[in-house]
Amino acid sequence: MSQRPLGMTCIQAWPGTQEKLLSLPGEWHEHLKLHTQNRRDEITIRCGNRETVAEVVFTDEEDVQATDALRVELLLPKGKIAVKALDGVLHFGPFVGLYCAPSEHPGKPFGGLTSLFRDMMPLADELGVSLYVFTPGDARWKEGWVNASIYNRQTKQWQKVKRPLPDLVLPKILGTPPAWREEVLHDTKQFHHLVTHGTFNDATGNKWTVHQQLEKNPAVTRWLPETHRITQPGDVEAMLLRHGSVYIKPAFGTQGMMIYKLDLLKSEDPAQAKSTPSQTTARSVERPPAGNHVLVQHRSKSKSLHRRFHFASPALRTFLKKHFLAKRTFLVQQTLPLLTLRGGRPVDFRWLMQKDGTDTWRVTARVARVGAANRLTTNLHTGGAAVLAETLLQKNGWPDLKSRRRLLQDLDDAALAICQTLETNTGRIGELGLDFGISKLGEVYLIEVNPRPGRQMLLDTSPDLRRLSLLRNLEYAKSTTGYQP
Incomplete structure (x- = not known):
């Protein structure tokens, strides 16, 4: 495979005709495969997943002129864009899709990510990247195009445009909203089948x-702190014996939610019973002293939990089973002396x-x-x-x-x-x-x-x-x- 980046260009209109024509810088000639039809030079052009053949004219200009008929077929926007030659075919791009969940918040169509996406748009223009936002259901995978969103800096509004399927997807969904689960699963499958370069990040959130x-x-x-998957209450109890204090958190989770802290407390030591989460340090305990307790703490925006159990009691094990062995996978990790x-x-x-x-x-x-x-x-x-x-x-x-x-x-x-x-x-x-x-x-x-x-x-x-x-x-x-x- 022969691939060569050709830099950036600016797509401008070629007025006055409905033929598929474009003019290109002469220095690109040697990297492209020309076909002569009826004494006309033609080349193959791709934008994302879209491909066509068009008549080409080479000039000494750096910009590219393309007719409306050609741009409409390729869904090629005007303005700056990068260019490469791949096995003699001219590619405009990359078309990069920011994939996220929609929001009903007025003025924030993509929730807390709206300002981030808005600020990325002019930077993408500088680099010649055709960047757009799309949400579950926006991609017309069979038809080969996306009902995309871009930010118009003149009107300061988000607007809908048709774009090719992306060359690369940047997934920005943090957890799948239930209302969009089926669409997200369907889109995710298509990322691997119909998006040429797949997703930006293959790292797992598990x-x-x-x-x-x-x-x-x-x-x-x-x-690495000592960490184990919780498969039975004894996993938590064993970690408490070794370290005296542990954190429990979901294998999948974000923004500090669903975090619990458990401390092994000696009932005969009043000072320990009053210790705060940040004052507790990891310590080794070979066996639980008589009468000791486990203090369970959990705080979030909406609720605060403080409960005390006898160590290894049926009540503690029932609590552990109910909260950490029901549906989601949870991990237990030693508390560190931070x-x-x-x-x-x-x-x-x-x-x-x-x-x-x-x-x-x-x-x-x-x-x-x-x-x-x-x-x-x-x-x-x-x-x-x-x-x-x-x-x-x-x-x-x-x-x-x-x-x-x-x-x-x-x-x-x-x-x-x-x-x-x-x-x-x-x-x-x-x-x-x-x-x-x-x-x-x-x-x-x-x-x-x-x-x-x-x-x-x-x-x-x-x-x-x-x-x-x-x-x-x-x-x-x-x-x-x-x-x-």
Whole structure:
């Protein structure tokens, strides 16, 4: 297969005729396969999944002129677009689809992702990427086109346009809304059959699968807390005996929801019974002392749970079965002795790792997330706040530049090794959000991996980094589809 990126061009109208004609820069001539029909030179042209043959004229202009008849057949928009030659066929693209669930919120057709998509549109134009948004049911797979949404910067409105099927899909659905389950399943199947380059990210959102993949690599196990899938109440009880404190979370879950914390408390020790979640550290317990209890805590926006059970009692086991062995898969993970701030505010760190246009892993952003006082999680959706990681470390235990940079380098090294390990096991990965914990001694632990990281924390800390994160998505999409020089 012969493939050559030809750079970018600007598609302009060729007025006054209904024939399928286009003019091309003369330097492209040697890369294209010409067919002569009735003394006319013709070439094959593709846009996404759409293909046609058109008469071609080579000029000394950099822009491309195309007749309306040609553009309508190919669904080729005017404006900047990248170009490549593949086995003598001219390709315009890439057509990249942002796939998400619709929203009924006024002014936000794609919910909380609306502003993100809007800000990606002009960046895509700069790179010659034809970017659009589509939702479940928008793709006409059999007919070969998409009822797509683009943002019109002149009118400041979203508008519907017809576009070819995407060359690459960026799935942005976090969990499948029940109302769209059948459409999402159908679309997902088509991504593998009818989208030339599939999806942007093959990484799984299953935390247990991710842990198993990482656990097989001795080079990364030192960053992994002990973690097990819950198959019976005894799995939780055994972890409590070993560590004294554990977290329970769903194998599939986002935004810090459905997180529980269990602490093994000695009833004869009143101080332990009053400990807060952030003050409890991991400890080893060989056997439960007489009369000890398990404190169960769960907090979310809508509810707060504090319950106490006798260790290994029928009531505790019934609770564990009801909540963690019914429908969803849950994991139990040791509580780590992590850094906390004054007032019992938990801290963790998000490393945004992305591939750039050269298919190389880069650290795009290093962010610290500070949870509300005595919260179980640091997620922004549950009251957390974001600050640049180096700033937080400088003010909380690492004032020395050399030691602080050494810790940041340790986190960079861990992030790179984890990304490379997952990529080896999974396939293509364009970006990952890695959540780390740090102990007061500077020990690094991986908390979890997010295959579809959000950008809100970057909006709160550094708009420039947010812009860079969007650019890298587009550069990687352009590289993956063969349009990046």
